[in-house]
Amino acid sequence: MMNDFVISASGVEKSYESFQLGPLELNIEPGVVVAFVGPNGSGKTTLFHMLMDIIKPDRGEIQLLGNALGQDDVLVKRRIGYVPDLSYIEEASGRVEEVAQFHSHWYPSWSAEKWTDLSRKFELNPMTKVRTLSKGMKRRLAFSLAVAQMPELLILDEPSAGMDPFIWRTMLDEIREFANTGERTVLIATHTVEEVRRLADYVAFLYKGRLLHYQEKDTMLDKWRMFWVEQQTASGLPGEVEREEGVLTRIVTRDAAVTERALEEAGIAIVRRQAVELDEILHYMMRASVKQTVEAGTKRGD
Numbered sequence: 001m002m003n004d005f006v007i008s009a010s011g012v013e014k015s016y017e018s019f020q021l022g023p024l025e026l027n028i029e030p031g032v033v034v035a036f037v038g039p040n041g042s043g044k045t046t047l048f049h050m051l052m053d054i055i056k057p058d059r060g061e062i063q064l065l066g067n068a069l070g071q072d073d074v075l076v077k078r079r080i081g082y083v084p085d086l087s088y089i090e091e092a093s094g095r096v097e098e099v100a101q102f103h104s105h106w107y108p109s110w111s112a113e114k115w116t117d118l119s120r121k122f123e124l125n126p127m128t129k130v131r132t133l134s135k136g137m138k139r140r141l142a143f144s145l146a147v148a149q150m151p152e153l154l155i156l157d158e159p160s161a162g163m164d165p166f167i168w169r170t171m172l173d174e175i176r177e178f179a180n181t182g183e184r185t186v187l188i189a190t191h192t193v194e195e196v197r198r199l200a201d202y203v204a205f206l207y208k209g210r211l212l213h214y215q216e217k218d219t220m221l222d223k224w225r226m227f228w229v230e231q232q233t234a235s236g237l238p239g240e241v242e243r244e245e246g247v248l249t250r251i252v253t254r255d256a257a258v259t260e261r262a263l264e265e266a267g268i269a270i271v272r273r274q275a276v277e278l279d280e281i282l283h284y285m286m287r288a289s290v291k292q293t294v295e296a297g298t299k300r301g302d
């Protein structure tokens, strides 16, 4: 399996007692920022752990930066910056500058200049003992170390958790600047819509271990629409995600063009149309997934 993707996952599965991830197909091209969204327990961290080879998939194949996982791991890992959900920083001993020193030896693309800049912006005192840092400060440190590595691939698992709003803005600016060259790839798991809005080129929506949507954010914003129609229409139009009957019927669609065509063919005029905001799209995705799961369960008699 040779390709130009930064990440390529095929038929990847991982099962725990009460959770199954996959089967997952995912191809991520270089130079993009992908936001992984989805409710708690949908599998974001599990997926990142598999990418980082912290856990092994039960089935399937993952290629990272052109290498199958499990081969040349050390060399590949040196090209990846990773901010885990529970950072190893929690257990790091020594002072901030010692941890940075250690990093600089390990990662060949380490930029001392970038580290100096980030440690200043994130107010990291080189002499402070890492274990005495507050939760948010540890997060700042983990983020700064990962970015100063200047990796080809940056994987961030809820990086803003515990950060104050002021420093959060600094982090967003840094991620944007980091991704701006168009050569580096960033994966970010987040519950913050603003991070998706400001950073993402692609949105990956996970629900109960399944990748239900993987789409360019701008395409998504173009395709999702709300239509209001006067006449009653058969429900379940192509693209329809949700509807609300009233004086006018409001239809939410994830594919405006196909829904519009179906309405046209049925001779039904759209009296009003409106764009759907990103937070609403994520909300509807979530609701549609819950509904599908309940319906599938009812059919199976769960």
Ligand SMILES: Nc1ncnc2c1ncn2[C@@H]1O[C@H](COP(=O)(O)OP(=O)(O)OP(=O)(O)O)[C@@H](O)[C@H]1O
Binding pocket: 016, 017, 018, 019, 038, 039, 040, 041, 042, 043, 044, 045, 046, 047
């Ligand atoms: N070692 C494990 N043993 C058993 N179950 C596990 C293990 N690790 C993860 N899980 C389960 O896998 C599921 C997915 O968890 P994961 O942490 O990947 O979700 P997430 O999308 O990152 O959630 P959050 O948004 O809360 O961070 C959860 O139900 C979790 O309990």
